[in-house]
Amino acid sequence: MTRIESLGYPITIDHDTARALAKFLRERGTARTIVLCDRNVAERAHAIAKTIGRNTTVLTFALGERRKTIRTVERVYAELAAAGADRTTTLVGVGGGVAGDLFGFVAATYMRGVPFVNVATSLVAMVDASIGGKTGVDLPAGKNLAGAFRDPLAVFCDIDSLETLPEKQLREGLGEVVKHGIIEGDDVFASLEVLAPHPLRKWPWETVVADSLRIKAMVVGDDKFEAGAREVLNLGHTFGHAIEKVTNYAVSHGDAVSMGLRAAGLLALRTGRFSGDEHLRVLALLALLRLPLVSPTTDHDALLAAMTSDKKTRAGQLRFVLPRTIGDVEFGVAVPLKTVRSVLARVNASPGAAELR
Ligand SMILES: NC(=O)c1ccc[n+]([C@@H]2O[C@H](COP(=O)([O-])OP(=O)(O)OC[C@H]3O[C@@H](n4cnc5c(N)ncnc54)[C@H](O)[C@@H]3O)[C@@H](O)[C@H]2O)c1
Ligand SMILES: [Zn+2]
Numbered sequence: 001m002t003r004i005e006s007l008g009y010p011i012t013i014d015h016d017t018a019r020a021l022a023k024f025l026r027e028r029g030t031a032r033t034i035v036l037c038d039r040n041v042a043e044r045a046h047a048i049a050k051t052i053g054r055n056t057t058v059l060t061f062a063l064g065e066r067r068k069t070i071r072t073v074e075r076v077y078a079e080l081a082a083a084g085a086d087r088t089t090t091l092v093g094v095g096g097g098v099a100g101d102l103f104g105f106v107a108a109t110y111m112r113g114v115p116f117v118n119v120a121t122s123l124v125a126m127v128d129a130s131i132g133g134k135t136g137v138d139l140p141a142g143k144n145l146a147g148a149f150r151d152p153l154a155v156f157c158d159i160d161s162l163e164t165l166p167e168k169q170l171r172e173g174l175g176e177v178v179k180h181g182i183i184e185g186d187d188v189f190a191s192l193e194v195l196a197p198h199p200l201r202k203w204p205w206e207t208v209v210a211d212s213l214r215i216k217a218m219v220v221g222d223d224k225f226e227a228g229a230r231e232v233l234n235l236g237h238t239f240g241h242a243i244e245k246v247t248n249y250a251v252s253h254g255d256a257v258s259m260g261l262r263a264a265g266l267l268a269l270r271t272g273r274f275s276g277d278e279h280l281r282v283l284a285l286l287a288l289l290r291l292p293l294v295s296p297t298t299d300h301d302a303l304l305a306a307m308t309s310d311k312k313t314r315a316g317q318l319r320f321v322l323p324r325t326i327g328d329v330e331f332g333v334a335v336p337l338k339t340v341r342s343v344l345a346r347v348n349a350s351p352g353a354a355e356l357r
Pocket of ligand 1: 041063064095097101124125128129131133134169172
């Protein structure tokens with residue numbers, strides 16, 4: 001078991017977190033618990049509810065990104081009201097990033113806010129979504145447009161859950177794990193290089209999750225409301241979000257982040273920040289993890305437009321988060337349009353001899 005306390009609420013990473021969660025609720029004197037879960041982890045949620053014991057109800061919802069909407073939020077509100085939930089009820093959300101964002105938003109708003117505990121069951125939720133206090137849902141106008149900043153009472157990363165997580169979803173989280181490795185530097189990055197050739201199912205996930213999460217916790221702890229330093233977490237994401245948008249989400253977030261990490265490396269290389277050796281090290285790791293490096297879209301104007309309208313750009317100026325070395329990432333770097341265009345073209349081709357030119 002690993003505990004991370006630096007954020008002001010405890011994060012527990014363990015193979016089976018049910019007992020630690022039950023103990024946490026008991027020690028807080030929680031009288032009533034409602035477990036809200038994603039249908040795909042209902043079995044796990046019921047096992048957790050059983051360990052918590054009496055006065056525990058499980059409510060199950062069909063989720064997925066397409067259902068991360070206000071309509072689903074309304075459904076959850078309705079079921080909570082029907083179950084007689086009030087301000088003294090603690091909500092426990094069980095599931096991936098969609099569950100955490102949506103149930104977290106419900107908890108932030110139902111009766112103006114009720115206590116919330118997050119049990120993360122996907123790699124994305126464990127290393128990224130469950131911490132940082134961002135909750136919310138998508139609107140027709142865009143992803144994550146309605147929400148609230150609200151920290152949970154506690155987070156539990158339920159490592160054994162990863163056994164039922166489809167490999168595709170496991171890979172979704174790896175882009176963020178590599179990103180955190182580039183932010184932190186040599187120790188974590190090098191340990192990923194050692195693990196990369198081994199089958200994902202054999203990885204020591206408790207350690208991998210703890211290392212990765214610690215990095216996000218450190219950054220978020222320094223900059224809770226995104227005034228600045230937290231921007232390093234957008235490494236690979238300016239381009240990544242653009243590619244998701246331009247391909248109408250045919251490219252998944254994890255894949256887009258991988259392509260975005262390559263683009264950021266190239267931008268850093270071509271503005272004299274990053275060494276060719278380190279750029280190739282990042283590409284080799286992404287390739288070993290079977291994350292894609294080649295962007296399928298040649299509509300560079302659309303990508304540029306998407307990057308300019310990304311909520312993270314300031315005053316229409318294209319700014320990027322770029323690595324100086326593995327372990328040193330800077331944000332807010334303005335890059336000439338010509339350089340950005342040359343990189344967009346390069347990312348359409350496989351890395352080869354031209355990569356470092
Ligand atoms: N709040 C934040 O800071 C933050 C950060 C990153 C991502 N996110 C959000 O997270 C979401 C993506 O997270 P995700 O990839 O976990 O998506 P998800 O919650 O939809 O989970 C992916 C799929 O795996 C299933 N699943 C989850 N855990 C499982 C398990 N243990 N066994 C079997 N199936 C399981 C889910 O039902 C779903 O079908 C996006 O909506 C994104 O916006 C939020
Ligand atoms: Zn991301």
